Amino acid sequence: MEEAEIPTGRTLKAAHRADREGRRVVIKPGELIEAKFARGASPSLSARKVLALLIAKAGGDAWRSGSHTITKKELRGSHESNDRINNILDELMDVKFKMPTLSTRGRDAVLTAALIAWNIEETADDGMSIIEWEFSKPARQMLQGSDYYARINRAALLAFQSKYALGVYEIGCLLIGRRDKSWHGSVEEAREKLGVPAGSLVNFAEFRRSVLMRAKQEVDQIAHFTFEWTEVRSTSRGRRIEALDFRFALKTGAGSAEGVRHSKPSDAAMSPTRKEAAIEKAAGDRGDNVVTLPALLVFPLSGPIDYAAQPIVRIAREHGGGWDKNLIAQAYREQMGGRLQGLSGARLLSSWEGFCKSWTRQRGST
Template sequence: MAIDESVGRTMKAAHMARSEGRRVIIKAGELIEARFARGVSPSLAARKVLALLIEKASGNAWQPGAHTITKKELRGSHESNDRLNDTLDELMAVHFKMPTISGRGRDAVLTAALIAWNIEETDDDGLSTVEWEFSEPARQMLQGSDYYARLNRAALLALQSKYSVTIFEIGCLLIGRHDRTWRGGLDDLREKLGVPHSALRNFADFRRFVLKPAKVEIDQLAHFTFDWEEKRAPGRGRRIAEVELCFTPKRSAAINAAADEVERPKVGRRSRRDGTVEHLRVVESGKALPAPSTFPTGSLSYGDREAAFAGVARAYGGGWDKDLIAEAYRTHMGDKLDTLTGTALLSSWEGFCKSYASRRPKP
């Protein structure tokens, strides 16, 4: 399909990203830099669902008319169907604020809804669909947008803090620039992240519940690291006047490690991050076994090391032959299997067994 020449670079990039597969989500820089209307702080689920809607609409998001997505696709946000209705209702109430020019030619602030309407099919199955249309102000912004962020889809969906998602998006927008720092007053940052006006007024709490959780998640999962600097107001004691969010590109090895972590099961992620997984044990037939260093090359039926993997296959493999799953796992992992060891290897194997079972009927 030809790309409409009336649109800016963002919609063209979204069109290309869709043709290349579902690895990245193209999000307009204007939307990333926009702020939530006061009193509105979208939940983690709402932020992820919005990203999936943007991905689904891709280069056609600026056009009037309905877009359609299945509930099965929206479950990529880790939300079940019974909670999806609440999440969509929440998104309908979200308003964004961004700079604009008034009809009189003066600087002004635009406040508008993101989504004009949605229609959700009531059948509770993965093939049911949701139809929606972006609001006219949102579509106009998307049509003219000329700068954007490439969001790693898997990394974004793996984040578990709603503030991590916004900071991650800011980092993706800035990481390719010479100046990779966001600067603003503390109230500006609170508004930017959607922190409720009455919450976390003490900066120590803001640091503890917003910045620190975002840092540990982003440092583990993103292709860059995140930190911040606190600027104090002269003559006002310890009061924080300004905060700088700083983003630093990772080296190749660290980028590969982050990509590997994104592919692993969520279970054990905190322990892997904290370095506390070395003594994890797998129990098979009542016997405690050490976390293995490599994946077996033969049958899983022999030896203590093989028994550890056999127990996982029996527990999570859906009744399929353990050696059949193992061969599929070796093919799937390829060369990566040579560098995966210990508890990370067991977690990867467990996740693959669950996926293998979910994609096939019971034997």
């Protein structure tokens, strides 16, 4: 049988459609979102974004043997250097994914394989230099046979600042179109699923603060759905938290899910929310930059600002007189009220800096 005659699953058919629609979404196989990583070493934030762009670039032909190409400009956007691209490609070459399979004897087994078989990078330091790569044979077989997938908003994906938040977002994209929009598992399974390194954030309070709270803040701000979790305590082990329930819900007025089509190819795609459209425009204006994070700069509407965009945190530190930045942030929200939702970019930073300076003048430095 000729390669072109080999049937492909719904995932690659959806990738072909995404190509025709302008690649506003990345079609990512559900198997890859649910896969674990060898040695618990999941890709970094930048590597996850580059991998998403490689998958999107290959599109419906990702399953074919042979190379695909992408320009460095497509990967680095407006970033002025190609240095980090080389490091990210090296990292992706070392990534191994693990997923359930059957052995040659037909017994349940676990497949461990690389995602990328090889890459060739032109050495010229200009944006039109190309990178060639080929997905590994196991990865191609997984892509070819996949029948469920997430439709990941490309601009939203590029706006995330935490790899854990991006991991939660991808899970949400995979589940938001289902009747049951929840995931349940042990704390260890959640850590493994999100790629928390072994021996890191071992205290649950640290895990809650650095992973779950940050993920909620970013997902609720960027995605077309919200993220909540429930901590399930043991009834026999001193009330220790032993399991987690992740739940996702479409934002009011978000329409049907932009994230996923699991079954019928005729399902209608969601038109993006106003916030997503603004994020997408901002990312498009900057060239879909991966290495220098593109994001619509907005102020978190609730919770701590510890994980907000770096300029927001820096202004609080430089002009807040040593006061607790979250105390200033809450006062700022109360003063701005509903106006805060329409404030972004340079205007937001100017307003926030002015408020921090005014706070310090009135109260002095600590």
